[in-house]
Amino acid sequence: MDKVLEVVIVTGLSGSGKSTAVKVFEDMGFFTVDGLPVALAEQMVSMIAGAELTHYSGIALGMDLRENEFIREYEDSVRDLHNHGFTPQILFFEAKEDVIIKRYAMTRRPHPLEKEGLGLEQAIEMERTRTERLRKMADMVLDTSIYSIHDLRRVIREKWNTLRHLTKTLRVHIITFGFKYGMPSEADMLFDLRFLPNPFFIPELKPLSGCDAAIADFVLANNPGKDFLVRLTDFLGYVLEQYEAEGRFRLTVAIGCTGGRHRSVAVAEALAKTLRAKYKTLTLEHRHLELG
Numbered sequence: 001m002d003k004v005l006e007v008v009i010v011t012g013l014s015g016s017g018k019s020t021a022v023k024v025f026e027d028m029g030f031f032t033v034d035g036l037p038v039a040l041a042e043q044m045v046s047m048i049a050g051a052e053l054t055h056y057s058g059i060a061l062g063m064d065l066r067e068n069e070f071i072r073e074y075e076d077s078v079r080d081l082h083n084h085g086f087t088p089q090i091l092f093f094e095a096k097e098d099v100i101i102k103r104y105a106m107t108r109r110p111h112p113l114e115k116e117g118l119g120l121e122q123a124i125e126m127e128r129t130r131t132e133r134l135r136k137m138a139d140m141v142l143d144t145s146i147y148s149i150h151d152l153r154r155v156i157r158e159k160w161n162t163l164r165h166l167t168k169t170l171r172v173h174i175i176t177f178g179f180k181y182g183m184p185s186e187a188d189m190l191f192d193l194r195f196l197p198n199p200f201f202i203p204e205l206k207p208l209s210g211c212d213a214a215i216a217d218f219v220l221a222n223n224p225g226k227d228f229l230v231r232l233t234d235f236l237g238y239v240l241e242q243y244e245a246e247g248r249f250r251l252t253v254a255i256g257c258t259g260g261r262h263r264s265v266a267v268a269e270a271l272a273k274t275l276r277a278k279y280k281t282l283t284l285e286h287r288h289l290e291l292g
Contacts, residue, residue: 006030006058007045007086008160009078011134012093013127014112015100017144017152018062021093024156025060034062038073042080064112071133078137089163092131092138096145096185097124139163139171139250141186162283170244171281173252176210176268178260178288187254189239191232196225199262209289210265219266229267233274240279260288 008030010021019034026032036044045059063074081088095103104111104120113123135141140163144152175184183190199205199218208215219225236253243251255271257263265286272284 005045005056005086007081007088008058008060009041009088009090010060010062010093011064011074011090011131011138012142013095013100013124013131014064015103015124016093016095017147017149018064018093020149020152021091021156022060022062024153025058025160028157028160029055029057030060031056031058032060032062036061036063038063038077041077042084045081045086046084071130074134075137089140090134090138091160091163092135092141094128094135094141094143094185096143097121099145100124140173141250141252143184143186145185146182170240170248170279171250171283172240172275172279173250173283173285174268174272175252175254176260176264176284176286176289177254177256178264178291179256179258181260181288181291183256184252184254184287186252188252190254190256193228193255193257193263193267196228196257196263196267198258200259205262208262210262210267210269211286211289215262216266216270219263220270225263225267229270232267233271236271236275237278240275260286260291265289 008025010018010025012018022032022034033044041061041063044061078088078090101120101124111118111120111123111127113126114120116123116126118126140159142155142159144155147155175187177184179192179194196219199208199215202218205214205218210216210219220229240251255264255268268284268286272282276282
């Protein structure tokens with residue numbers, strides 16, 4: 001086979017948009033299978049690849065927790081795929097509990113774990129606990145709480161196009177956000193910048209964002225912003241090296257201020273500029289910039 005097909009595993013919490021994601025990959029030219037038993041993953045990929053279906057962009061497999069031995073078999077299947085020359089990218093989808101509850105109320109379908117005698121809230125919490133190890137293995141974690149189905153389709157395409165071009169080194173993703181709009185649940189670390197001087201109260205600066213030089217100067221040219229940026233850069237530089245040495249390959253850092261438009265954006269832009277010298281795969285997302 002001349003062409004090695006891309007393999008993406010779509011997994012995560014039930015009700016978080018996994019089935020929608022699989023359909024998006026189908027629209028992108030992938031051969032897709034949703035609800036595939038984990039133990040059959042390696043056989044399915046080998047069978048499809050062996051058929052030389054070069055007109056497909058890749059293979060997308062939707063998997064979930066309907067099997068009792070899911071996590072153990074999942075790790076075995078990923079290992080088998082690697083042994084056969086495939087490098088699957090793992091996308092983990094999640095959403096806040098109240099959002100998942102609302103989605104189940106709309107569809108009137110039972111949660112997969114409710115068959116174990118659990119109520120919906122208990123089932124959601126149980127699934128979140130059971131998939132924690134899987135979440136840590138993922139190449140990308142996507143919280144779909146704030147997205148409509150149309151937003152979700154757009155975001156999946158954008159995220160996948162970013163992910164597929166990254167090399168297998170530590171992937172650093174920085175998210176800026178506004179506390180008034182909610183904290184990103186996918187963050188591994190979170191920094192609160194509301195102690196810094198706020199340009200929001202300066203009439204000529206208020207319409208600008210942290211991407212503008214005037215805001216960056218206001219926030220970072222003098223203390224405490226100037227000193228804080230040096231300390232934060234040194235801290236993250238040290239911590240990222242330790243995570244990389246430990247074998248971690250994905251870390252999400254959230255940086256927040258009140259509205260997610262001025263202080264957090266200015267600091268994140270400056271931080272990313274420095275860290276990219278070592279972490280070429282670093283990505284930056286200003287989640288609430290337009291809302292702030």
